[in-house]
Amino acid sequence: MAGRADALPAPGHGExxxxxxxLVGMLLFIxxxxxxxxxxxxxxxxxxxxxxxxxxxxxxxxxxLAAVLTVILVSSSFTMQYAVSCIRKGDRTGMVRAMxxxxxxxxxxxxxxxxxxxxxxxxxxxxxxxxxxxxxxxFHGAHVLGGVIGMSVVLLRGINGQFSARHxxxxxxxxxxxxxxxxxxxxxxxxxxxxx
Amino acid sequence: xxxxxLAPGATRTYRRSVLYEWLTTTDHKKIGILYLxxxxxxxxxxxxxxxxxxxxxxxxxxxxxNSSTYNQLFTMHGTTMIFxxxxxxxxxxxxxxxxxxxxxxxxxxxxxxxLSFWMLPLGGIxxxxxxxxxxxxAEGWTxxxxxxxxKYSGSGTDLWIVALLLIGTSSILGSINFLATIFKLRAPGxxxxxxxxxxxxxxxxxxxxxxxxxxxxxxxxxLYIDRNFGGAFFDPxxxxxxxxxxxxxxxxxxxxxxxxxxxxxxxxxxxxxxxSRKPIFGYKAFxxxxxxxxxxxxxxxxxxxxxxxAVYLPFFSLTTxxxxxxxxxxxFNWIATMWRGKISFATPMLFAVxxxxxxxVGGLDGAILASPPVDFALHDTYWIVxxxxxxxxxGTMFGVFAAAYYWFPKMFGARLDExxxxxxxxxxxxxxxxxxxxxxxxGLEGMPRRIADYSPAAGWTDLNTVETIxxxxxxxxxxPFMWNVFVTLRGPRDAGDDPWDGYTLEWATTSPPPPYNFxxxxxxxxxxxxxxxxxxHGARRALPSASVATTQEGAS
Numbered sequence: 072m073a074g075r076a077d078a079l080p081a082p083g084h085g086e087x088x089x090x091x092x093x094l095v096g097m098l099l100f101i102x103x104x105x106x107x108x109x110x111x112x113x114x115x116x117x118x119x120x121x122x123x124x125x126x127x128x129x130x131x132x133x134x135x136l137a138a139v140l141t142v143i144l145v146s147s148s149f150t151m152q153y154a155v156s157c158i159r160k161g162d163r164t165g166m167v168r169a170m171x172x173x174x175x176x177x178x179x180x181x182x183x184x185x186x187x188x189x190x191x192x193x194x195x196x197x198x199x200x201x202x203x204x205x206x207x208x209x210f211h212g213a214h215v216l217g218g219v220i221g222m223s224v225v226l227l228r229g230i231n232g233q234f235s236a237r238h239x240x241x242x243x244x245x246x247x248x249x250x251x252x253x254x255x256x257x258x259x260x261x262x263x264x265x266x267x
Numbered sequence: 268x269x270x271x272x273l274a275p276g277a278t279r280t281y282r283r284s285v286l287y288e289w290l291t292t293t294d295h296k297k298i299g300i301l302y303l304x305x306x307x308x309x310x311x312x313x314x315x316x317x318x319x320x321x322x323x324x325x326x327x328x329x330x331x332x333n334s335s336t337y338n339q340l341f342t343m344h345g346t347t348m349i350f351x352x353x354x355x356x357x358x359x360x361x362x363x364x365x366x367x368x369x370x371x372x373x374x375x376x377x378x379x380x381x382l383s384f385w386m387l388p389l390g391g392i393x394x395x396x397x398x399x400x401x402x403x404x405a406e407g408w409t410x411x412x413x414x415x416x417x418k419y420s421g422s423g424t425d426l427w428i429v430a431l432l433l434i435g436t437s438s439i440l441g442s443i444n445f446l447a448t449i450f451k452l453r454a455p456g457x458x459x460x461x462x463x464x465x466x467x468x469x470x471x472x473x474x475x476x477x478x479x480x481x482x483x484x485x486x487x488x489x490l491y492i493d494r495n496f497g498g499a500f501f502d503p504x505x506x507x508x509x510x511x512x513x514x515x516x517x518x519x520x521x522x523x524x525x526x527x528x529x530x531x532x533x534x535x536x537x538x539x540x541x542x543s544r545k546p547i548f549g550y551k552a553f554x555x556x557x558x559x560x561x562x563x564x565x566x567x568x569x570x571x572x573x574x575x576x577a578v579y580l581p582f583f584s585l586t587t588x589x590x591x592x593x594x595x596x597x598x599f600n601w602i603a604t605m606w607r608g609k610i611s612f613a614t615p616m617l618f619a620v621x622x623x624x625x626x627x628v629g630g631l632d633g634a635i636l637a638s639p640p641v642d643f644a645l646h647d648t649y650w651i652v653x654x655x656x657x658x659x660x661x662g663t664m665f666g667v668f669a670a671a672y673y674w675f676p677k678m679f680g681a682r683l684d685e686x687x688x689x690x691x692x693x694x695x696x697x698x699x700x701x702x703x704x705x706x707x708x709x710g711l712e713g714m715p716r717r718i719a720d721y722s723p724a725a726g727w728t729d730l731n732t733v734e735t736i737x738x739x740x741x742x743x744x745x746x747p748f749m750w751n752v753f754v755t756l757r758g759p760r761d762a763g764d765d766p767w768d769g770y771t772l773e774w775a776t777t778s779p780p781p782p783y784n785f786x787x788x789x790x791x792x793x794x795x796x797x798x799x800x801x802x803x804h805g806a807r808r809a810l811p812s813a814s815v816a817t818t819q820e821g822a823s
Contacts, residue, residue, distance in 0.1 A: 092375050092451045099443040103481045110485030110515055114500060117511050127506065196497025199506035206492055206500075 097244040101251045104214075108255055111207050115262065118199055125267060130193055130200045134264050140183045141260050144215075147176035148253045151222075155246045158229075161236035167229045170222060170242075173249070177219040184212050204263065211259055214252045221245045293377035294782055295366050298384050300678060302359025303671075305388055306352050311745070312395075313347040316340050318742055321702075325735035327723040337719035338405035339423070343395070345408035346427065349527070350434045351391045353659060356667045357530040358383075358441050361469040364674060365445060367773035368463045370454025370791070372783045375447035379440050386437035394430035397423030407717060409516060410490070412501035412509040417494040428491045435484045442473035442480075449473075454772070456791035460554070463771045463794050464547060467554050468533030471561040475522040475529075479565070483519030486512060510577045517568035525564040527659060528626075529557060531666025532597060535619045538669050539601050541767050542616035543608025544809040546795055553600045556593035563590040573642045580639045587637035594630055598623070609808075613767070614688030618669035621696050625661025629654055632707070647717075650710025656703040660741075668695070668748070673767070675752075680760035680778040687751040694744030701737030705730040768809065770795035 119125055126132075150173045157165035188205070195205040225245050228234065234242060292298060320340050323331050332340065362380065366373055374380045397403030404427035406414045415424055449470050453462070462470075490512065492498035499505030501512045540547045547553065566586045569578035601623060610616070632654035636642045645651065668691070676682045714727050721727050765774040774797055776785050789800045802809050 089451075092447055095447045095450055096376060096379075096443055099446050099477060103439050103443070103477050105481075106478050107481035107485050110482040110518075113482075114485070114489060114511055114515065117514065118500075118506065118508055121508060122506065194497075195492065196499075199499040199502075202492065202498040202500055202505075202507070206489065206498070210488075 091240050091243075093240050094244055094247070097247050101247065104251065108210070108258075111210060112258070112262065115203050115207065118203065126200045127198060130198075130204075131191075132204075132264060133187055133191065136183060136187050137260060137264050140180050140187075141256065143176050143183070144180050144253055144256050147173045147180070148250055150176065151246050151249050155242055158234050158239045158242050159236060163229060163232070163234060166234065166239075166242065167226065170226045170229060174219055174222050174226060177215055177222065177249075181212060181215055181219065184208065184215075207259055207263070211252070211255055214255065218245070218249050218252050221248060291381075293373075293381050295362050295374045295377065295380060296678070296780065298380050299359045299361075299363030301384055302355050302362055302387075305384075305391075306356040306359060309347055309351040309391055310356075313344050313352055314742060314745070316344040316347070318738060320344060321735040321738040323719060324721075324731050326728060326732065327721055329720055332719070334719040335402065335405065338407075338717070339398070339403040341717060342404050342407050342410075342427075343397075346394065346404070346431075347391070348659070349408060349523070350431065351387065351394075353527045353663050353667075354434075354438060355387055357469075357472070357527065357663070358438070360534065360667070360670050360674070361445060361465075361472075361530060362441075363678065364670075364773060365466055365469055366448060366452070367677075367776070367780065367784055368466050368771050369449065369452065369457050370772050370785060370788050371448060371452035372785070374444050375452055376444050380444050383437045383441040383444065386433045390430040390433035390437070393426050393433070397426040400426065403427070409520070410512075411516075412490070412493070412512050415490060415494075415512075416502065425491070425494060428487050428494075431487050432484060432491075435480050435487075438476050439480050439484075442476035445469055445473040446477065454788050454791060460551070461791055461794050463533075464536035464550070464553055464557075465530065465533035467557055468529040468536075471557050472526050472529045475526045475561055475564060479519040479522035479526070482515055486515030486519070489515070510572070510575055513572050513575065514569070517571045518565075520571065521568040522564045524658070525560055527663050528666075529560065531622070531663040532557075534666045534670040534673070535601065535622050536597075537771065538615045538619040538673050539604050540795075541673075541769050542613060542619070543605045543610050545604055545608045545807065546770070546793075546798065547600060548603035548606075549596075549600045550794055552596055556596040556600075559593040560590060563593070570637065570642070573639050574646045584637055584639055588634070591630065591634045591637070598627065613672075614683065614685060614692060615669045615673035615767075617689065617692045618665050618672065621692060622662060622665040622669065625657055625665060625696075625699055628704075629657030629659075629661055632657060645710055647715055648710040649706040649714045649716055652716050653703050653706035653710060656706070657699075660703065661699050665695075668692075671748075674773075675755070676762035676766045677773055677778050677780070679756060680762050681755050681758055682762045682766055683751050683755050687747045691744055691747045691751070694740055694747070698737050698740030698742075698744055702734050702741060703737070705734050705737075765797070768801075770798035770809075772796055 150169050154166045154169035154173060157163075157169060193201045193204075195201055195209075222245055225234075225241050228241065289297060289301065292301075319331060320337070323329070323337060362374065365371075395403065400423065401421045403423040404410065404420070406420060406424065410424070410427070413419060449462070449466060489498065489500040493500050493502060493507075499507040501507050501509045503509065536547055536553060563586060567583060567590055569583040570587045572578050573580060573583070612620075632650065636645060636650075636654070672683055672688055709727055709730050712725075712727065714721065714725070721731075760778075762778055764776065764778050766778075767774070771794075772785075772788065772791075773780075775789055789796050792799055792804050798806070798809060
């Protein structure tokens with residue numbers, strides 16, 4: 072019954088227009104991640120609103136270390152974006168170099184956070200402030216770790232000669248994710264260290 | 268009818284065992300069938316739990332289980348029905364139908380699709396393993412603190428948490444997959460406002476899952492930290508707040524209600540036009556109403572918390588009243604579609620019409636609760652149990668069975684037997700009303716929910732006995748369905764490509780469809796491309812054609 076003359080070729084094999092499907096997937100995933108952190112921030116402000124003294128007695132944060140880590144993570148977003156602009160122009164070597172720097176900055180951030188955890192005078196079980204602090208920064212740290220692993224995969228693929236000016240969806244995707252992780256940290260730093 | 272030859276290269280030259288094929292498949296149709304099968308098994312399991320619950324409540328006194336086991340039973344019944352039965356049933360239907368209805372070859376991320384599915388049986392096994400480790404979770408599916416804190420509950424609750432983290436992740440990945448598929452893989456000509464209503468409902472549901480489930484995930488993580496790492500999120504003694512859990516839970520939990528009903532509404536909106544031989548009435552109004560439900564769904568969660576005294580009643584009362592409006596619009600859509608239609612009461616249509624009756628009652632039950640004074644009186648009574656079961660069983664499950672009878676010929680190439688289907692429907696409808704309607708009366712009389720026993724002096728015995736009889740009628744109603752599936756699959760696969768004379772693209776390909784779904788597609792100028800092809804674009808009625816009559820004769 073379907074007349075062949077006006078029948079369309081079935082889709083699923085040809086090239087597609089517009090934004091890459093995998094990038095759409097990454098953006099949607101980040102939307103869900105935003106809501107996950109929204110839950111954590113919501114918990115923080117809900118509990119914060121019920122306390123007159125905040126942070127409660129005996130909780131001292133290391134603002135200096137956190138500021139240094141903030142600078143490191145924010146700079147890594149710039150090196151990441153440089154890596155993306157390199158591969159967009161087809162410069163794989165430049166991409167690999169910039170991505171290496173980004174991975175190193177991410178690892179430094181993680182080490183700094185571990186040092187911070189080690190040297191702080193309170194833990195996750197010492198009252199609700201400790202629980203909030205370690206849960207929020209901990210989940211962010213886990214996302215940084217995920218980003219470092221993702222970037223390392225992209226880096227190894229780049230070293231092995233993959234990616235070109237036309238085909239580099241993975242680089243774009245991991246860069247979006249890394250910027251997201253960076254923005255969450257800016258939110259966390261402002262909330263935990265600056266707003267108080 | 269529309270015939271489609273296999274896509275070139277679709278015939279394989281190598282053979283694998285059928286088991287290996289099903290365990291490793293990334294084909295959306297097979298994954299859809301896996302979802303449906305898995306959900307049905309958990310449906311039987313949760314149904315058994317419900318039968319024990321109803322048997323215990325049939326008469327006063329503790330006959331079968333003690334109150335501690337009873338708590339585990341209703342907790343596991345609720346959690347299983349919502350997370351392992353209704354959600355995956357709808358995800359399975361979406362998996363099967365959405366790529367076909369938009370003319371795509373598969374989902375956007377087939378391997379992530381397989382991952383989403385396989386997390387479900389794993390999560391289910393973890394959750395049920397609680398029964399062997401000192402008792403399953405027993406705090407109700409809402410798992411409020413302080414009851415859910417480590418002091419008061421055992422490892423079953425930890426397993427419950429881990430299972431829900433897995434199932435939640437599965438839903439989130441599934442929703443990303445649906446959205447990417449719908450945004451990117453539509454056939455040429457299939458604009459957003461030409462998508463079938465079912466695809467629209469799956470899209471809005473996916474948006475709700477995407478934005479609501481992660482908040483729940485963060486909440487259960489907090490509960491896990493409280494229980495296992497000495498956290499204090501929900502512990503007021505250390506500065507936490509138990510109401511915080513309720514906010515996080517219901518911020519997800521209320522959109523969840525719409526997650527569970529929207530695709531079932533979508534199914535109904537596919538079935539009613541086809542069996543009324545008319546296009547759906549008010550397509551755009553329906554889409555608008557669906558979007559409105561999705562949007563308002565995020566602003567009503569605190570109506571579950573009216574009695575906490577911690578929420579602003581007028582706001583949430585207003586939004587809750589508002590959200591009844593789009594659902595009312597949909598009832599006009601459905602009824603006006605049937606109005607002056609040439610209605611045939613095949614089994615899918617029976618379940619669709621059954622949905623209208625039971626879901627209407629369930630919806631009105633909820634609308635009444637939007638008024639805080641009424642809610643204060645009925646909070647935590649059997650009225651709530653009546654409401655949730657009329658909406659989810661009378662609504663979603665009827666939609667699921669309508670879909671099962673409607674798409675079965677597409678999935679397996681054979682139509683389910685009409686006689687057995689009608690027995691199934693009649694028993695299930697009677698069972699639903701007999702079981703759940705008396706719960707309204709018990710609620711008004713003040714019977715609290717989640718109790719294992721009640722006093723003979725309370726005067727609740729007769730209604731409870733009636734409910735228990737009803738629950739066994741529901742259980743019996745499932746038997747003809749299972750027998751029907753069994754005999755139909757053993758019989759000839761002669762349903763043909765388009766046994767219902769359908770309107771949407773899935774009926775343009777073979778039954779079952781080839782791995783890549785379509786070789787060629789008809790032109791797409793509306794949400795019903797096949798209807799246009801058969802009766803002309805813009806036709807207002809589907810007149811029976813000779814070819815259709817032959818196909819239906821051949822099938823029945």
